[in-house]
Amino acid sequence: MYQSLIFMKFFPYPIQIILIIVFLLFLGNPQIFAQKQIDDQLHGWVVYQGNHKLNKQINAHTEYQWRRANGFSEWQQSLARVGLDYQFNKALTFSGGYAWVVSYPYGSQPIAMQTNENRLWEQVNLVQQLNKLQIQHRYRLEQRWIDTVFRQRIRYRAQVIIPLQAAYLTKGNGLFLNVNDELFLGFGNGIEKNILDQNRFITALGYRFKPDFNIQFGYLNQMVFKANGIQIERNHTLWTSVVYNLNFSK
Numbered sequence: 001m002y003q004s005l006i007f008m009k010f011f012p013y014p015i016q017i018i019l020i021i022v023f024l025l026f027l028g029n030p031q032i033f034a035q036k037q038i039d040d041q042l043h044g045w046v047v048y049q050g051n052h053k054l055n056k057q058i059n060a061h062t063e064y065q066w067r068r069a070n071g072f073s074e075w076q077q078s079l080a081r082v083g084l085d086y087q088f089n090k091a092l093t094f095s096g097g098y099a100w101v102v103s104y105p106y107g108s109q110p111i112a113m114q115t116n117e118n119r120l121w122e123q124v125n126l127v128q129q130l131n132k133l134q135i136q137h138r139y140r141l142e143q144r145w146i147d148t149v150f151r152q153r154i155r156y157r158a159q160v161i162i163p164l165q166a167a168y169l170t171k172g173n174g175l176f177l178n179v180n181d182e183l184f185l186g187f188g189n190g191i192e193k194n195i196l197d198q199n200r201f202i203t204a205l206g207y208r209f210k211p212d213f214n215i216q217f218g219y220l221n222q223m224v225f226k227a228n229g230i231q232i233e234r235n236h237t238l239w240t241s242v243v244y245n246l247n248f249s250k
Helices: 002-010 013-026 166-170
Strands: 037-053 058-069 074-089 092-103 115-130 133-146 149-163 174-187 196-210 213-225 231-244
Touching (some): 166 174, 174 213, 196 231
Antiparallel strands (some): 058 074, 092 115, 115 133, 133 149, 196 213, 213 231
C-alpha cells in the first residue's frame, strides 16, 4: 500500500497508465521474450518535422527521417512523410497524408531485399495540459503497400513534455524533457505469428529556441518483432530531432 501511494504521488495519472501498459506488455507477459532470438544493435536516427500554418486551422505537415544502422555507417530506412492537419481546437487535431518508405537489409536479422513502401496514414492527436506538463495521445492508422504486399497497422503514442526551466513556460524558450512510448499493432490479412509489430521508447533532452523551433537529442529503444514470432531486434538508437514550423498565413 505504501509503495502504491509513492507511485501515485510522483507520477501523474497519464504517466501511470503509460507505465502500467509497458509493464503489462514487457514485464508481465514473459512469453513475449521466452524462447526468442533477440539481437541488440546500435543505430542512429536524424528526424526533421515541420507543421506549417496555412490558415487559422490548416497546417501542412512535412517530415523526413534519416535512419541509419550499425552506428551511422549503413542504411536502415529512409522515410519521407507529408500531410495536412486540421486543428479543431487547441486540444484536438485531425491529420492525414502520404509517406514513402525505403527499407534496407541490415544487421543480424536482415530482410531479404530492399523494399519500397507507399503508405497512407490517418491520425488523431489529443493534447492535455496537466499543471506544467503537456500530455499528448496520438492515434494513427496506416495502410501500407510494401512492394506488392498490402498490410495495415495501428499505432498509439503517449508523450509527456516536461519543462526544465521556467522560461520555457513564461518566454517560450528553454530546456525540456520529452518522454514517450509508441506501440505498433498489425491487423487484417497477412498477420502471421503475432500482431505486435514494434515498440519505441524515447527519452530526449530538448531546447526550444522559440515556440516554432526546437532541437532534441536522446535515446530511442526500438523493439522490432518479426513476423515469424521468434526473432526480435532491440535497437539502441541515438535519436536527434529538429522541429521547425513556418507560418504562411501572414
